[in-house]
Amino acid sequence: MRAALADLPPAEVDELLEDAEEYVRELARDHGEDQLELRLGNPEAYAAELRSAAGYPPPPGPEQPTQQLKAERNDGVEVLALTGLLITTASALLFGVSVREFYRGLPLFLLTGLIGLAISLPILVRGRAGVHAVAELPVVKALTPYLTPDRSTVTGKVLAYIYSLQPAWWLLRVLPVMTFGRYNLFGMVFLVLPAALISIMVGYYSRVDRRLLWLVVPANAAVASAFVGVLGIGFYL
Template structure:
């Protein structure tokens, strides 16, 4: 806060102290008309000129306003001996604003899934603002709270320090943030448009009003009850959009792990010699000497008779007839090419003329 602003706040605080014998709503009515005038007059002061030189002391100016408004002369208040109240309207309103802003930030991260969640912070904001709306644009009672003054001290670093330069730079970005905030809120409204028309209208209205509320809150602090939660809602929406986008990228089909095609499995293998003769009882092994096994296991041919299993790498696989207890080899339905043929064999729906007759085989041990 610069020296000029501090001078205005000090002068207005002196005026309120001179009017504190009047009812709070009447003080707010007087100060509401004066604050803008004093702030504007402060910008017209010369380099070494003060508000006191233009308007007189705060007490004198307050007395003039009192007489002009037809109020009686000031009466001194009796000393207050009672203990100062901890729970006051300004304190409840200030904490209501802080809590509602935090709740709005959390609600913003879930508003695209359930927009009705915004009703909770909205109720808190309306109730807290109703407590102090009649105290005028400056909301000086809230600004005089100890917790508020601590925040002001934290946000007012010493001149020339890196913190002061950083804060000055951030303040210069406020107009840009107001536009970004409206854009984020507008994006949230668009995402809700197809499935929640009430949520769309509600957030779209907040987006439009937030453009006006940003600069207005600098001269009328009652707009903070809208501007701060609107900023929290925009940040919450940003977090949710980032989360949804990251999830969509993580599960995008173009980024999934490549799945190689499944290897084709075979139930039987038929081996022929160079003359096209079907070979039987052929044992197959890979390059490491491991059996190349068929996917199915073949047991004995006599039902429950405990005969040894036929080796899973013996081809062709015999067909097992459990009714008569025999095992026999079935010829393939495709004629094998001879060593002199250059064209692939043609398939036929019937058994080939040179098919191999069924051969009885015994289970191998």
Template sequence: MSSTTPPAVRAYLARVRTALADLPAGEVEEIIEDVRPHLVQIGADLGDGAAIEPLVQRLGSPEDYAAELRAAGGYPPAPPAPQATEDVARPSVLGARFAAWTLLVVTVGAGIAAYVWGLERFPDGLAVVLVLTPFFLASVWYVARFGTDSVFSLPEVRNLRSALPGTEDGVPGRIRGYLRALKPAWWLVCAVVPVVLGLLAFGSRGGWLLVPLLAVVGALALWAGPRSRTDRRWLWYILPVSAVAAGGLLGLTGSVLDRVVGPQHYSDPYPAGAWTSNGTPVLRYGGEQLENVYVFDAEGKPLTDVYLYAEDGSPITLPRYACEPGTGAERKTGEDNRFPRPRLEHGAYDDAGVRNGYNGHIPECRELEGVPFTAAIPKQPG
């Protein structure tokens, strides 16, 4: 469009651009493109000359016009130029790099912590947070004292910004406008997610203290989010909070999916193995607890001293019980994987050894050997 812009307007806009040079380059370009048609129209009315004096008489100096544009757009006033005789503290490259990398580490760490928090209902890694807090506060002090120009002028920061969508000057205006239209909704997300994370931790020890704290964090995100566009120092707050919102959303989504879908449990129609009942291993088959296992050879002859193993080679070890002599009580004698085990029978017996119920007799416990049934082994063909 510069080929159709009168020379006086181009010179006027050049000084306006210089007066706005402290603002982000992409936003300065948007401001210039917004006011250019108006200035071109005024320049056409005043005559297509090379002098900018008619524009100055009509609009004021480019610097005053730039100040009006700042006020209309909600931008901060231009920083005063330091006096040559003053001892002005200057930012250092080391301090700027410290502030930039500290912000990156804290932002990534906040996102990971929020993801774990949303997934597992309470955050871990408090010691890491306590260690990083002094460094983060030092980086906040740096940008509050020296501003963000030295940070954004670092080569690694410039490369990162150029790689991110919406920050490069060459990004089409339609995309920039769409991303900016989403920002108010995102600030709302940044306000809500921390409160939700706090409510999830409410039942934990000391969790109730997090709810009002995170409510303040969320409310400040609503206030600081829009201001981070004009005052880049607020990025040291809004970026970690945005990471918390993003990580928390992912964690909460994963937690919800885990509860809705859940791990798939498939029931084996013939389950067999050593289960645990009140801390004691038991053997189950078809949902019923087994007291013993009997093994036969191909001729139907019962086998003794058979040892059972699982498919991974581990023994199927179960408690072994025996009768306590003289008391009629049953006692545990150890654990092993040897089968079959003696059958324990409880009751009262007469002098002939016939079981007749209790009938005033002392209950006794007997160990019975042998197999209580006969097995018919099917013949294998051929």
């Protein structure tokens, strides 16, 4: 399967195979490895199915050079998508800082957030191939060493350790919600617990589907900046 997907960027191949691995292992446990080809087809056929489901083009023929998804970068919408993400994140950051004036800032936050998402929508509907086009922008590629750190360096080890704490952050970012539900059981059960479950699910699936970053990054910015506002609410109360 990896050989059949070799024309795709290595990071995208790793994501596709990571998604498929658990399903293939489950089938092997339940029905035996000898039944895998009968149920999934040969490895090349299953790889083609994964490729199609993720929105990637068919592999190039022997006479065609590897395209590396250049067709997704011919209209400039990836720049708009990145701009939309920055707009939404900046709006969320400002909203988090002003969380004490929740109702006053909410309409502006929703408006700018929707504008950012609308600008990003043309690339998001293209699936993973569209997100990959954004990742290929020079300004984003310059951040790659920090997003996928090299563990052989001290900086890489520190960053890798920080990234390993992501599950803890998924729970930590529910703390601002707890401020509004901590005084009664109803708030804890019907507000905090669902928020924690949603936070964990979105965090987990954002590793698989990078389109969720257009939700996760602004949400993280809002929650991180809201800690200051929530602390102010605590002193005020």
